[in-house]
Amino acid sequence: MRKWHARGLATCIIILMTTLPSARATSTDTLSSDGPSQDETLTFIKDTWEACATMHSGWQRMTAKDGSLWHVDRTAKVDVVVMPPSALRLITRLNERRRLSGIFEIQTPEELIQEFDLNTLSPDVRPERAGEDATLYGIRLHCARAACVTEWVAPLTIPGKPLHDLKTGKLAVTSLDELAYENGTPKSNPGEKKGEAYVPVCDKVALESLSKALTHAINNAGGKKPLF
Numbered sequence: 523m524r525k526w527h528a529r530g531l532a533t534c535i536i537i538l539m540t541t542l543p544s545a546r547a548t549s550t551d552t553l554s555s556d557g558p559s560q561d562e563t564l565t566f567i568k569d570t571w572e573a574c575a576t577m578h579s580g581w582q583r584m585t586a587k588d589g590s591l592w593h594v595d596r597t598a599k600v601d602v603v604v605m606p607p608s609a610l611r612l613i614t615r616l617n618e619r620r621r622l623s624g625i626f627e628i629q630t631p632e633e634l635i636q637e638f639d640l641n642t643l644s645p646d647v648r649p650e651r652a653g654e655d656a657t658l659y660g661i662r663l664h665c666a667r668a669a670c671v672t673e674w675v676a677p678l679t680i681p682g683k684p685l686h687d688l689k690t691g692k693l694a695v696t697s698l699d700e701l702a703y704e705n706g707t708p709k710s711n712p713g714e715k716k717g718e719a720y721v722p723v724c725d726k727v728a729l730e731s732l733s734k735a736l737t738h739a740i741n742n743a744g745g746k747k748p749l750f
Contacts, residue, residue: 560608563739567610568602570732574724575599576698579658581621595619596658598722599698608640608743612721615678615698619691627691631678631701635708636719638663640743642670647740649733650720659729661736662720666746669715674708 558566579596586592596618603611617631648662665671678701679685680693685704687693695701723729 557738560739560742563735563742564604564608564610567732567735567739568604570728570735571600571602571721571723574728577658577722577724590622593621595621596722597695597698598658600721605637608739610638610640612636612719614721615701616722617678617695617698617701621691629689629691629693629695631688631695631698633676633678633701633703633708635674636671636721637673637713638665638671638719640740641745642666643740643745644747645737645740645745646747647733647736649723649729659723659726660720661723661729661732662718663736664748665717666748669717671716671719672713673716673719674711674713676706676708676711677704678702679704 557563577596577598577600579594581593581595584592584594597616599615601613603613605611612635614634614636615631616634617629620628642665644664644666646664648664650660650662663671680688680695680700681702683693688695723732
């Protein structure tokens with residue numbers, strides 16, 4: 523009887539020794555394949571914004587703080603530069619046309635550069651819609667603590683065209699690529715530290731995809747929610 527128990531115990535030990543390594547390997551493989559890699563995620567973020575190309579909101583009604591009714595038309599284009607291992611530079615060209623009662627018009631084309639490391643952000647990525655009836659969306663990123671986004675802004679102009687005509691809307695901007703810097707590149711001026719970044723997104727599908735991808739990338743980089 524004792525010999526049978528000893529033989530059975532030995533058999534169990536052998537089975538455990540042969541199955542444990544494979545079980546451990548399976549567990550490790552599962553952990554390592556938990557979602558896309560950081561490189562894949564950052565490439566997806568870059569490609570998604572590139573696919574948005576030039577974004578156009580169309581004329582939207584907007585009531586100012588003084589109660590006046592404006593019509594606003596926004597155009598935007600975002601280029602993403604990945605800076606390994608986990609930093610991003612977002613270069614956004616914007617043009618906003620504001621029209622008051624169909625008579626008075628203001629136009630403000632500019633380029634905005636925002637740089638930050640993903641490990642300094644909170645994974646609480648907030649998708650937003652730019653206005654009640656707007657077809658242009660946006661993503662708001664928040665720093666986990668203090669100001670972690672360096673931002674540069676530069677006004678843009680159409681080469682060889684009167685600046686006054688551009689600012690007042692007499693010259694319509696038909697392509698954001700035709701614009702040039704008015705007084706040098708954004709990075710030739712001191713950058714401002716900010717606690718958040720807002721970036722336009724072309725549609726609801728891209729908005730949801732980018733929100734999930736950015737949250738995943740921030741978590742992978744070690745970003746944390748604010749303490750308070």
